[in-house]
Amino acid sequence: MSDYDVIVVGCGPAGLMACGELAKRGVRVLGVDKKPQLDRNIRTVSGYCFLDQPFNHEVIRTEPNGSKTLLHYTENNFTVEYPDHMQGVYHTYMFSDTGKYWQASTTKKPLYHIFDANKCFQARYSWAAKKGAEFLTETLVHNVTQTDQEVTITARTRGKDRTLTCRKLIAADGLSSRIARKTGANAGRQFFAKGPTMEYEMVGVECPYDVGDILFFGKKNFGGMQGALLMLPSPHGPDAFRLETISMLPASNGARLLEYFTQQGPYAHWFKHAEIIDMSGALVELISPMITPYKGNILFVGDSAAFGECLYQSATMAGYMGAVCTQTELEGKKGFEEYTRLWARYFEWVTDSKRMADYLKRTMFTRFFSIREIDFLFDLSRKYPIVMEEAEATPYDYATMLLQSFQAMDEVPQEMKDRMQEIIEADMSSIAMVIGKNQEA
Numbered sequence: 003m004s005d006y007d008v009i010v011v012g013c014g015p016a017g018l019m020a021c022g023e024l025a026k027r028g029v030r031v032l033g034v035d036k037k038p039q040l041d042r043n044i045r046t047v048s049g050y051c052f053l054d055q056p057f058n059h060e061v062i063r064t065e066p067n068g069s070k071t072l073l074h075y076t077e078n079n080f081t082v083e084y085p086d087h088m089q090g091v092y093h094t095y096m097f098s099d100t101g102k103y104w105q106a107s108t109t110k111k112p113l114y115h116i117f118d119a120n121k122c123f124q125a126r127y128s129w130a131a132k133k134g135a136e137f138l139t140e141t142l143v144h145n146v147t148q149t150d151q152e153v154t155i156t157a158r159t160r161g162k163d164r165t166l167t168c169r170k171l172i173a174a175d176g177l178s179s180r181i182a183r184k185t186g187a188n189a190g191r192q193f194f195a196k197g198p199t200m201e202y203e204m205v206g207v208e209c210p211y212d213v214g215d216i217l218f219f220g221k222k223n224f225g226g227m228q229g230a231l232l233m234l235p236s237p238h239g240p241d242a243f244r245l246e247t248i249s250m251l252p253a254s255n256g257a258r259l260l261e262y263f264t265q266q267g268p269y270a271h272w273f274k275h276a277e278i279i280d281m282s283g284a285l286v287e288l289i290s291p292m293i294t295p296y297k298g299n300i301l302f303v304g305d306s307a308a309f310g311e312c313l314y315q316s317a318t319m320a321g322y323m324g325a326v327c328t329q330t331e332l333e334g335k336k337g338f339e340e341y342t343r344l345w346a347r348y349f350e351w352v353t354d355s356k357r358m359a360d361y362l363k364r365t366m367f368t369r370f371f372s373i374r375e376i377d378f379l380f381d382l383s384r385k386y387p388i389v390m391e392e393a394e395a396t397p398y399d400y401a402t403m404l405l406q407s408f409q410a411m412d413e414v415p416q417e418m419k420d421r422m423q424e425i426i427e428a429d430m431s432s433i434a435m436v437i438g439k440n441q442e443a
């Protein structure tokens with residue numbers, strides 16, 4: 003008999019949800035993670051989410067519940083709790099090399115909400131543990147083998163190896179999944195790029211603009227270094243922000259970029275009295291998604307099978323769907339095939355290469371225009387402020403929203419409008435060429 007019905011490798015948003023849901027259904031489940039604490043986030047996260055609007059074919063409806071918020075997944079029919087209220091953000095900006103900026107604002111519905119990742123982990127971990135899931139922390143799973151009947155993992159806890167067996171394994175070990183590499187499940191996936199990000203979370207930032215996210219680009223902002231920086235509102239207060247770099251390897255580039263930006267760059271005065279309250283980093287790998295996210299008795303859920311990122315909200319959804327389908331599989335039915343259908347149905351980039359490209363266009367669109375053209379566009383946007391009741395500003399729809407706002411302006415020459423249309427329609431093969439150039443630079 004196997005040690006567990008199911009072992010879940012990786013207890014991020016997808017893995018914790020899968021552990022809790024399986025335990026709730028009476029399945030003997032063990033969650034394994036290399037992290038020492040499962041109720042804490044240690045990895046960079048911008049902290050935005052898209053609620054009360056369709057996102058990855060799910061609509062998460064918010065319901066305030068005292069000091070908490072219930073998040074109802076209306077398509078998948080389950081609810082999770084966020085232990086605080088959800089703060090909406092109504093403004094978004096881009097600042098160019100020359101200090102000109104573009105702003106879009108909504109009046110009724112926020113562009114997105116922000117969350118504290120630590121609070122997500124606390125809520126999901128304590129719920130899963132209460133439901134009866136077991137956990138093994140500080141444990142790296144470094145090998146996996148399988149037969150028709152069971153899966154065996156080799157796991158190292160504080161220098162000591164042990165093997166554990168299960169009937170089904172859920173690999174929720176995130177981007178650059180080791181389980182995917184070990185089992186050959188990455189065969190056929192296309193690698194696009196890898197890059198580091200470094201984050202400072204700061205309080206006491208004196209930003210003179212209405213609270214919103216700001217993308218800074220252009221070498222002048224970073225003392226000639228290549229890269230970009232995203233400054234996002236943090237739930238730690240109106241003067242709190244997360245500053246996240248989009249830079250190239252080695253990772254030290256991210257740290258240099260942040261230091262220059264906050265201490266010497268054109269906006270350094272915003273940070274004169276600011277304090278760093280947290281620092282984190284992550285290595286982001288872009289590879290095409292798995293089309294069939296399972297191999298034998300192993301199911302890949304969340305970022306381990308994804309293009310870029312599922313985001314917390316959809317990794318949680320994937321964890322839930324993974325648990326339901328794994329239970330079906332344990333009953334001897336074709337649960338993993340059902341998960342494969344759901345995977346393609348909810349995550350559009352599984353079957354549509356344009357959706358992969360859309361995810362990257364926000365930070366890449368500037369490469370298609372000269373500095374003078376961008377200044378011209380940003381000046382126009384000051385003349386015709388972009389104020390909408392609501393807007394689709396998800397990572398997939400943001401660039402289209404931005405470019406269409408320019409296309410609607412009479413002063414923009416037709417040739418530029420046509421170029422914008424080409425960007426809107428570009429699929430991953432065109433965008434991959436631009437990334438390729440970037441990685442060579």
Ligand SMILES: Cc1cc2nc3c(=O)[nH]c(=O)nc-3n(C[C@H](O)[C@H](O)[C@H](O)COP(=O)(O)OP(=O)(O)OC[C@H]3O[C@@H](n4cnc5c(N)ncnc54)[C@H](O)[C@@H]3O)c2cc1C
Pocket residue numbers: 011012013014015016017034035036037046047048049050051141142143144174175176177180181199246284285286303304305306311312313314315317
């Ligand atoms: C810079 C950055 C900004 C982001 N911003 C946002 C945002 O604003 N909003 C949002 O919703 N999402 C954001 N994301 C994406 C989000 O973090 C992921 O989509 C989400 O965490 C995926 O969840 P997951 O459970 O699939 O994987 P992960 O969260 O990556 O969890 C994987 C887990 O597996 C563990 N693990 C890995 N390998 C092993 C192993 N061999 N043995 C044991 N344990 C292992 C890890 O310790 C980790 O706990 C961001 C990501 C990055 C990098």
